[in-house]
Amino acid sequence: MSSRPLHEWMVNYTPQTEWVEGKGVMFCLAFFSIQLGAGMFFVSSIFGILLGEFIGWLICAVLGGGLHLLHLGHPMRFYRMVLRPKTSWVSRGLLFVVAFLIVGGLQMVFSSRGISSLALLVVANILAFLTVIYGGFAMNCISGIPFWNTALLPVLYAVAGFWGGAGLSMAVLLNNGVSAGALPGVGEFSRGLLFVFLFILPTYLIAARYGLPAGKASVNEMVRGRLWLLFWIVVVSLGLVLPIGVVIYSLVVGLEETPFILLYLSITFELLGDLFLRYLILKNGFYNPLVPAPAFYISGKNAGTS
Amino acid sequence: MIRWGMVIDLQKCIGCYACVVACKQEHFLPPEVFWSRIVVSESGEYPTVTKLLYPVQCNHCEEAICVKVCPTGASIKREDGIVVVNYDKCVGCNYCIVACPYRQRTYYADSKREYFPGQGFTELEVIGKELYPLQEGTAVKCNFCAERIDAGIRQGLKPGVDRQATPACVIACPAKAKYFGNLADPYSEPSRLIKDKKAMAFHPEFCTDPSLYYISR
Numbered sequence: 001m002s003s004r005p006l007h008e009w010m011v012n013y014t015p016q017t018e019w020v021e022g023k024g025v026m027f028c029l030a031f032f033s034i035q036l037g038a039g040m041f042f043v044s045s046i047f048g049i050l051l052g053e054f055i056g057w058l059i060c061a062v063l064g065g066g067l068h069l070l071h072l073g074h075p076m077r078f079y080r081m082v083l084r085p086k087t088s089w090v091s092r093g094l095l096f097v098v099a100f101l102i103v104g105g106l107q108m109v110f111s112s113r114g115i116s117s118l119a120l121l122v123v124a125n126i127l128a129f130l131t132v133i134y135g136g137f138a139m140n141c142i143s144g145i146p147f148w149n150t151a152l153l154p155v156l157y158a159v160a161g162f163w164g165g166a167g168l169s170m171a172v173l174l175n176n177g178v179s180a181g182a183l184p185g186v187g188e189f190s191r192g193l194l195f196v197f198l199f200i201l202p203t204y205l206i207a208a209r210y211g212l213p214a215g216k217a218s219v220n221e222m223v224r225g226r227l228w229l230l231f232w233i234v235v236v237s238l239g240l241v242l243p244i245g246v247v248i249y250s251l252v253v254g255l256e257e258t259p260f261i262l263l264y265l266s267i268t269f270e271l272l273g274d275l276f277l278r279y280l281i282l283k284n285g286f287y288n289p290l291v292p293a294p295a296f297y298i299s300g301k302n303a304g305t306s
Numbered sequence: 307m308i309r310w311g312m313v314i315d316l317q318k319c320i321g322c323y324a325c326v327v328a329c330k331q332e333h334f335l336p337p338e339v340f341w342s343r344i345v346v347s348e349s350g351e352y353p354t355v356t357k358l359l360y361p362v363q364c365n366h367c368e369e370a371i372c373v374k375v376c377p378t379g380a381s382i383k384r385e386d387g388i389v390v391v392n393y394d395k396c397v398g399c400n401y402c403i404v405a406c407p408y409r410q411r412t413y414y415a416d417s418k419r420e421y422f423p424g425q426g427f428t429e430l431e432v433i434g435k436e437l438y439p440l441q442e443g444t445a446v447k448c449n450f451c452a453e454r455i456d457a458g459i460r461q462g463l464k465p466g467v468d469r470q471a472t473p474a475c476v477i478a479c480p481a482k483a484k485y486f487g488n489l490a491d492p493y494s495e496p497s498r499l500i501k502d503k504k505a506m507a508f509h510p511e512f513c514t515d516p517s518l519y520y521i522s523r
Contacts, residue, residue, distance in 0.1 A: 010362075010409055011347045018400040018413060027400075073398015073413070073443025080378035081397055090401050091377035143371070143512055144407025290408055290508060291347050291360045 010290035013217040016145060020282040026071040028282050031135045032275050034064030034097060035157060038131035039165025041104055044172070045125055047186045051176070052169040053108050060131065061101050089138035096134050100127035132161040145285040146211055147218035152204040153281075159197050160274045166190035167267040174260055187255060191247050194270075198240060201277075218284040227283065230276055239273010242266060309368070309387040310450055310465065311489035311517035312476070313496040313505050314361050318483035321346065321359040328478030329363075332451060334434020337419050339412050341448035342475050361484070363475070364389065364410040364448035365507065365516035372402035372411065381445070387489075387517055388450045396444035403445050407512045410447055417442035450486075451475075466495065489517060 008014070019027045037060030044052025069075040082098075084091040107124040110117050136154025143149050166189050173186065205223070208215040222231055246266040250258040321344055329335065329342040347358040366389045373381045373389060380395035381402050391402075403411040417440070420427055427435075440446055451473035458464070458471020465471040466487035476484040487494035492501075496519070499505055505519035 010345055014409065016404050018403050022415075024400070071399070073400075073415075074396070074441075077378070077395070077397045080380075080395060081399065082377070083379050084377050087374040088377040088401070090375070090399060094377065138401075141375070142405050142407075144405065144409075287407065287409060288509065290362060291345050291358070292508065 010287065012289060013214050013286040014289070015221075015283065016285045016287065019285075020279065023071055024282075026067045028279050029275075030064050030067035030071060032278050033067060034060050035132045035135055035161035036164045036168070036271070036274075037061070037064055038097075038100060038128045039161035039163075040168045041100075041165070042125055042128040042132065043162060043165045043186060043189065044169045045107070045121060045128070047169065047189075049169050049172055049186070050108065050111055052172045053104070053111070055168070055172060056128075056165060057101065057104050057108065060097065065097065065101075089134060089141055093131070093134035093138060096127055096130040100124065100131045103127055132165075133158045139281075139285075142285075144287050145218075146213075146215035146288070147208050147281070147285050150204065150207060150211065150215075152200065152207055156197075156200050156204050157278070159193055159200055160277070163190065163193035163197050164271050164274050166193055167270050171264065171267050174263060194240075194243055194247060198244070201240075212288070214286045214288045218286045221286070222280050222284045225284070227280060231280055234276045235273045235280065238269040239277065240270075243270045307490045308385070308488050309490040309517060310366070310455065311387065311487070311496055311519070312450075312473075313485045313499045313519045313521060315483045315485070315499075315503075315521040316360070317521060317523050318481040319344075319359050319361055319479075320481050320483075321357070322480060324478045324480055325361055325475035325484065328474040329448070332454075332474035334430065334438045336414065336417070336431070336434075336440065337421055339414060339440075339446060341410075341412075341446070360520070361475075362408070362410065362508075363518065364450075365408055365514065365518040366448075366450060368515035368517065369513060371405045371407065371512075371514060375401045375405040377401065384452075386455075388452050388455075389447075390449045390452060391445055391447060393441040393444045393446075396441070398443040398445070400445065407509060407514070408516075411445050412447065414440050414442055414444055414446045 018024050037056045037058070040056030040059065041053050044050070044056055069078060072078060081094045082091055085095055103120065104124045104127065107117070107120045110120060133154055136157035139148045140150065140153045166186055169186050170190055205219050209219040210216070243266040246258070246262050249262065323344055326340065326342050326344060330340070333341065335341060342361065342363040345360040345362050347360065349356050349358060366387055368387065370381070370383055370389050373383050377399065378395045378397050380392045380397070381389065382392065383389050398413070400413055403413055421431060422428065454473065455465045455471055458468060461470070463471040466476075466485070469477045472486050476486045485496045485499055487496040489497055491497060499521060500519050503521040505521045507516040507519050
């Protein structure tokens with residue numbers, strides 16, 4: 001239950017709680033894990049990092065899938081969730097995830113045995129891409145929450161998923177002894193995504209703020225509400241400013257000279273920032289007040305909106 | 307063609323909560339689960355404050371978002387317009403609950419919760435779990451007392467006219483603020499009220515085409 005006074009329920013802007021409080025925290029973690037894992041698989045397969053593909057696949061399957069099942073009220077009925085792909089994004093998402101895990105798994109097995117199959121790689125990557133983006137669309141189609149009901153949300157989530165995946169892929173390479181200067185393009189890819197994310201996040205927040213009043217309330221709560229510290233310190237300072245600082249430092253001194261610890265810290269905090277950004281977006285998803293403004297009550301005019 | 311719907315006269319509602327209690331009793335609803343609510347708002351400033359009362363419940367929308375987003379097909383819209391949940395199919399993903407812009411669905415989280423904690427279930431709760439078993443871990447909501455309507459129709463009664471075939475909240479209202487009937491029939495009482503009194507639904511911008519209308523003062 002929200003900590004807001006009960007008498008304010010749907011009289012004032014009311015936050016959703018089912019996907020972020022109590023058991024809902026698992027939903028938040030599951031969405032994050034699935035998109036991160038699929039993003040990591042996608043990036044790793046493009047740059048030929050087999051271990052990265054495997055770890056991404058594991059994150060998606062075990063962490064993401066497991067947390068999704070734990071969130072359900074009846075997890076043993078999960079197979080029923082594929083029955084409505086025509087209208088339900090959750091249904092489509094489960095189909096994408098299952099197909100991705102099967103095809104991605106096959107692709108890894110073939111790769112590990114030196115069997116190259118371009119068709120399988122392309123299909124696996126398409127499915128990984130769909131797995132990364134479906135979560136944003138599942139939230140975006142909820143018209144009752146203006147903060148989510150924007151075309152920018154799926155883009156934001158997709159970029160965050162790929163960015164996190166690129167970061168983790170980099171971490172795998174660094175851990176395997178590849179020097180920072182020899183990162184085969186994944187470093188530049190990650191940097192590019194960072195700057196895209198840097199553009200999309202404020203655009204998303206500004207667009208929501210100047211949209212419907214409930215969207216404005218969501219943004220205000222996020223940047224100035226009870227959890228403002230989480231936003232400004234974890235999401236912005238650690239999750240964005242620090243990685244930008246590391247990128248600028250590496251551009252100045254050269255990637256070869258950049259200490260590994262800085263790169264690992266940058267990757268860790270960017271993931272932490274992404275996770276808490278998703279948490280805050282879920283936490284601050286406000287519904288419009290259910291009841292109309294008093295003018296409706298009196299005269300029947302201005303009905304339906306407050 | 308039948309499309310069951312309701313009109314609520316806000317001029318008559320006195321906020322007695324009889325509809326809320328009747329619904330609770332009719333369906334043996336557990337603690338923290340409400341299918342019918344009164345949302346209380348106010349306008350003005352002290353000393354000239356007006357209390358605004360809005361009885362709310364599932365709107366049984368013609369274009370129900372909850373039905374569209376349900377991944378298992380547990381949420382369905384019957385031919386008579388009533389939106390119901392098949393608890394045996396519901397997987398408890400909460401998507402319908404989050405998607406409903408009117409927030410009229412509830413997640414039934416804990417079947418062991420008692421009205422009087424530590425004192426065991428009351429007789430009513432025990433009977434309720436047998437007569438009207440809700441499934442823990444599923445989404446629950448108002449169903450326009452579909453059981454009463456179906457049973458009444460089988461007996462040749464008319465929902466909205468005959469008490470036994472009419473939703474409990476409608477017949478419990480002492481102010482007779484609720485009207486139930488077939489919105490597809492232009493001569494039914496709710497249809498005439500919508501036309502004559504210019505009744506309106508909440509939030510038409512959601513494009514859900516609700517079956518619940520309100521008459522303003």
